[in-house]
Amino acid sequence: MRATAVGNVVVGVDGSRCSLRAVAAAAVEAEQRHVPLRLVYAVRDDDTSQRIDAIVAGATRVARFSTTGRSGLIITVTITDEPAAEALLDEARDASVLVLGAGAVPDRLGPVAAQVQEQAEGPVLVVPMVESRV
DSSP states (O other), rough: OOOSSSSSSEEEEOOOOOHHEEEEHHHHHHHTTTTEEEEEEEOOOOOHHHHHHHHHHHHHHHHHHHHHHOOOOOOEEEOOOOOHHHHHHHHHOOEEEEEEEOOTTTSSSHHHHHHHHHOOHHHSEEEEEOOOOO
């Protein structure tokens, strides 16, 4: 694994509750590191421009509401036709950390999270769907 970069915090966005939890965690991480937050959305075959806009706008709102607001967090967006795992791995190459939602099934990573976690060259933070109760 390579050393931690000083680049963006990258987070995958797909509109699911789990991905919005990941966005919230990524926004806090970006704010603490004083680096930009990059939202990455991989377009699906059945997407419309309205759906994409709504998902990105919702994720941006979650990011803004998850931070103190004092840091002036910069949020950038990548919308790509690449498959989700490839897009996230590409965007994460120069990132400080890559943040992913674990997926909707408890105690099991979704296919994108599993592939990305296995192939990522840098740090990956996987956010579970539900808070663990320890």
